[in-house]
Amino acid sequence: MSLRLVRPEDRRYPALRSTYTTAGAPAAIALPESAAEVAAAIAHGRERGLDIAVRSGGHGLAGTSTNRGGLVIDLSALHDVAVADPAARLVRVGAGARWADVAAALHPHGLAISSGDHGNVGVGGIATGGGVGWLARWYGLTIDHVRAAEVVLADGRIVRADAEHDPELLWAVRGAGAGAGIVTAFEIEAARVRDVGVAQLLVAADQDGAALRRWASALREAPRELTSEVIMLHNGRSPVMRVTAVVAGGDPRRVREIVEPLRRIGKVLDHRVDRAPYPVLLPPSHKHPNVAQQPVTITNGLLPAMDGDAAEAVMALVRSGRALVQLRSLGGAIHDVDRGATAYPHRHQHTLVLASMFPPDGRAELDAAWRVLAGRVDGAYGNFEGRRDRPAFARVYPGPTGERVAAAWRRYDPGAVFRPYPI
Numbered sequence: 001m002s003l004r005l006v007r008p009e010d011r012r013y014p015a016l017r018s019t020y021t022t023a024g025a026p027a028a029i030a031l032p033e034s035a036a037e038v039a040a041a042i043a044h045g046r047e048r049g050l051d052i053a054v055r056s057g058g059h060g061l062a063g064t065s066t067n068r069g070g071l072v073i074d075l076s077a078l079h080d081v082a083v084a085d086p087a088a089r090l091v092r093v094g095a096g097a098r099w100a101d102v103a104a105a106l107h108p109h110g111l112a113i114s115s116g117d118h119g120n121v122g123v124g125g126i127a128t129g130g131g132v133g134w135l136a137r138w139y140g141l142t143i144d145h146v147r148a149a150e151v152v153l154a155d156g157r158i159v160r161a162d163a164e165h166d167p168e169l170l171w172a173v174r175g176a177g178a179g180a181g182i183v184t185a186f187e188i189e190a191a192r193v194r195d196v197g198v199a200q201l202l203v204a205a206d207q208d209g210a211a212l213r214r215w216a217s218a219l220r221e222a223p224r225e226l227t228s229e230v231i232m233l234h235n236g237r238s239p240v241m242r243v244t245a246v247v248a249g250g251d252p253r254r255v256r257e258i259v260e261p262l263r264r265i266g267k268v269l270d271h272r273v274d275r276a277p278y279p280v281l282l283p284p285s286h287k288h289p290n291v292a293q294q295p296v297t298i299t300n301g302l303l304p305a306m307d308g309d310a311a312e313a314v315m316a317l318v319r320s321g322r323a324l325v326q327l328r329s330l331g332g333a334i335h336d337v338d339r340g341a342t343a344y345p346h347r348h349q350h351t352l353v354l355a356s357m358f359p360p361d362g363r364a365e366l367d368a369a370w371r372v373l374a375g376r377v378d379g380a381y382g383n384f385e386g387r388r389d390r391p392a393f394a395r396v397y398p399g400p401t402g403e404r405v406a407a408a409w410r411r412y413d414p415g416a417v418f419r420p421y422p423i
């Protein structure tokens, strides 16, 4: 089988060598157009002893979807999105599609899959890692709705994983797929949703974290149609919370009713509520080539509760002025899933806290700033974690989940061709 390889002398190479965070210099980039071509690319890399990096959208925050001197298997040509079974709302999605494409393709069918907050992120990274999207409290994580996957294993076998065929592989794909094989396509159960309510608020963030606590408790008590994300803005004076709240379903009265408690979390500086088709949140304008434009260093932690100490710790991190701090509401449908049902075991935490730093700050500065929160969080979400070491593995896959993930990775990829963390 002939391989579609892009080498450094090819004019397409500059737009394919890097990812969102990381400049790469691979020996070649394979652009397979079928699962069989993915298998051939794996064989090509293994026969030559090349490191193999797998890429769907190139937005991975650990920079693992490129390398130097190795082979990148770029799945962008595998981007079909098709409603396979309208009655069951079952959608077949190529791993190389971007979530903007998925939102646009499903909207005419009155369907959507909650994925993330950015349209350029790839299906493969989210649907094998988690997927904390704009409808997370209503829909759950993306992986919670993955019903089947087509996987190319390290030895070149092309297998289907679903509830009947190799359920252990499906279990691993749903949260720890990066270490199991290369997923070329997913069958995902979509939700019936066309429009959403979108509220945007700017709220003064009290130094002691009171507004943050009120945001977290409003979310805990809110109906699960509500999901919210906060970006903490710190301009050297008083921090401000930029709150985005998305309500599944666009009925204006219901949206206003659900969003209303957020107007009482603190001094509101600005506020608007709109109704929008779901794809407005993940527009085609998000799509762009990844050329190492954002060399971010990132970590995260999951908070079971936003008590006074936790809120003060988040505010201390914000006040340090070095890190960009973001928060995501969890709970709702995410908590409906048993912690052992997927390789994502974090089913009781209510808030995801992300901290990012940009050059010249790097890992050492981020670790130092994160120390205020490190002892208060319970686990981490792998897709927002830049580290790929043993302690990170233990935070992302704690306890029995970690043991089962490690066993699955050893079973499906005994030669550690794809191994995303040391185990």
Ligand SMILES: Cc1cc2nc3c(=O)[nH]c(=O)nc-3n(C[C@H](O)[C@H](O)[C@H](O)COP(=O)(O)OP(=O)(O)OC[C@H]3O[C@@H](n4cnc5c(N)ncnc54)[C@H](O)[C@@H]3O)c2cc1C
Pocket (backbone or CB within 6 Å): 019, 020, 053, 054, 055, 056, 057, 058, 059, 060, 061, 063, 064, 065, 066, 075, 095, 115, 116, 117, 118, 120, 121, 122, 123, 124, 125, 126, 128, 129, 130, 131, 132, 133, 177, 178, 179, 181, 182, 183, 184, 383, 384, 420
């Ligand atoms: C701007 C931005 C916004 C984000 N917003 C969100 C958000 O709202 N919610 C959220 O949950 N996450 C979010 N993320 C994090 C996102 O989930 C991860 O970065 C994810 O890994 C990106 O997927 P990708 O396919 O683009 O990654 P890639 O860089 O292509 O891949 C990253 C790694 O994932 C694995 N992988 C990718 N595809 C496959 C596959 N087909 N089979 C097996 N393994 C594979 C490989 O190990 C690969 O190295 C965001 C990231 C960015 C940069």
